[in-house]
Amino acid sequence: MKPKRILIAPMDWGLGHATRCIPVINELLHQGAEVVIAADHRPAALLRREFPQLEHVRYPGAVIDYPANANMAWTMFRQLPVFFKGIADEHALLDTLITDHRIDGVISDNRWGAYSSRVPSVLIIHQIRILLSRYIRWAQGIVDAANRKLIRPFPEVWIPDLPGADNLSGELSHGPRLPKNAHFIGPLSRLVRRDGMPKSLDILAIISGPEPQRTLFETMLVEQLKPTTHKALIVRGTPERNVKMTLTDTLTLVGALTADELSEAIASTALIITRPGYSTVMDLCALGARAVVVPTPQQTEQEYLASRLMASGICYAEPQSGFRLERALERSAQYTGFRSTTFDAAVLRQRISHLLTAAA
Known part of the structure; x- marks a missing residue:
């Protein structure tokens, strides 16, 4: 039987949508599919480096400006025409x-x-559920309805989390009125645990997200790390400019790491920022x-997850405004860190099998 050709398209908003597509792509390949990666900008660069042997096509989307200091809600609201045109x-x-690439099925990540x-x-x-800040929470119902309308055209929805109380996303994925066609496929990670590696790094900083906040976060960390003796590596989240720079004897910057390289770096570090x-x-x-987690300013999803992790005693969280490295390092010692979890991919395998059958 001729292999099914599946197009997978991650959103261009930081790198997270692209990185979590990696285990999905690997499972598609394992089940005999031909994968076409449709992306743009940094997600395209990251996935091209991860899967150089696959077919890649440019798939641009709406370019949304993220505020440096302006009100997030107003900035997003005034760009709604751009968003919907995109x-x-x-x-x-x-x-x-x-038509051009003979596609049999589509997986969209946002x-x-x-x-x-x-x-x-x-x-x-x-x-x-897209959580709103307390200042505009009166509009939560309107946003929920709009989000449901955007989801409705998709015959199937995959939620990368676990059902029930023992989950990672909380209200984001477990609020009222889940889509009837939703399936909890389990958390998705491209990384593999490496045990027994010596801790050669004091700090590993992993940066991603939309500009200009990505650059502001990087600049802040460089300024605070340079005067210290902490052995640190900053992964800048810029796969399109994957240049290694040594700023001091103890501080190195790199544009991006592959999944294997990042797994090794995390295993070799005492603490991640x-x-x-x-x-x-x-x-x-x-x-x-x-x-230590530092939410992107005014990004309510990250602020919610940060407060949830901190309340659970897992991670210390601190806002970007007023962030102080040494204080964060000291306070992080009071938190347990994550408990290593092996994610069950059975539902993901099942849904991919269903997709390939439906694409027949």
């Missing part, structure tokens, strides 16, 4: 990609326009890592 454009382009009536389409999403993006949380849980 969805329409990527939906139209997908039709061309399906690409709202990446669905088609011509082939089976799946949406990977953990934000079934990172954003609490959901994909990062899944990775930290998979490896049983100790971390």
